[in-house]
Amino acid sequence: MAARIVADGRVKSRLRSHGSLVLLVAATVLAALSSCRSTGPATSPLSTGADKDRPLVITTFTVLADMARNVAGDHLRVESITKQGAEIHGYEPTPGDLRRVEGAALVLENGLNLERWSDRFLAGMPEMKRATLTAGITPLPITEDAYRGKPNPHAWMSPRLAEIYVENIRQAFSQLDPANAEDYRRRAEAYRGKLRALDQELRSELATIPASKRVLTSCEGAFTYLAKDYGLDEAYLWPVNSESQVTPQRMARLIATVRQRQVPAVFCESTVSDKVQRQVAEQTGARFGGVFYVDSLSSPQGEAPTLLQLQRHNVRTLIQGLKGGS
DSSP states (O other): OOOEEEOSSOOOOOOOOOHHHHHHHHHHHHHHHHTOOBOOOOOOOOOOGGGGGSOEEEESSHHHHHHHHHHHTTSSEEEESSOTTOOOTTOOOOHHHHHHHHTOSEEEEOOTTTTHHHHHHHTTOTTOOEEETTTTOOOOBOOSGGGTTOBOOOGGGSHHHHHHHHHHHHHHHHHHOGGGHHHHHHHHHHHHHHHHHHHHHHHHHHTTSOGGGOEEEEEEOOOHHHHHHHTOEEEEEESSSOGGGOOHHHHHHHHHHHHHHTOOEEEEETTBOOHHHHHHHHHHTOEEEEEEOSSSOOOTTSSOSSHHHHHHHHHHHHHHHHTTOO
16 A cells, blocks of 8 residues: 655544533533643754754654654664653644654654644645655544544544554555665565554454453543454544543433443543543542553653554553552
């Protein structure tokens, strides 16, 4: 599947909320939102020294940078516009980001409406080469009525689909730097092997959870692809990360799901406030089971410094929560 390299600068158990429950949680939502926080824009540090002799590849967020580095080896310098912990959906690029991208040979982006800010950001650089890493993936739609027809952008959360990302990276790098195409092929195949092994590992671990208990309850609906892979039911507060999207109706619906399915633990993502999700836990008797990583890696010293470690952390956190671990 060919990676799309764009050089023209243009881009391309529903549950009814009962009225009484909606009224009950409305005040809670409004109070919780007043104290919610989001991670502000931030940039990755610039490389120095001999690194600058290599062609620069920019990615829109840290997960893509990790995948790209596995393929690039020592041939290319890969940097992420956003740094660890940044919320990517509503990111606001800085003048420093613009200066850095102007020196790049290639920009790698997810697509599927994830980085709408990057279209505006790169509009003034029509000659900039861009590769969309979800090319060739059939997106799963967001099922909520307000978003009907829009794709869920979090395809990298499926290890199987992450292999397509890696192949698209390989093709983009081979077009950019044909002299090292064979090394990119070898490195991409080695990394895809790790993703295949991860897929089997996660499948085996999740098989220990009874089917009736396989409910993944998060803040953002970012686990649709992973849930499909491993037979999980997904429940969430909002379909895409924006804390302003928490409504009494959505919160009431999630509370009803947690109660009806007797979900023992709920979770939230690292890049948004967990305040409202903790309110869901309090009102249902569930525990707050911990933090998932989705849109951003952790620091190198953290729990999810690579995509492979991110997936392992998330699944083990989920299993521990659903089995009632502390």
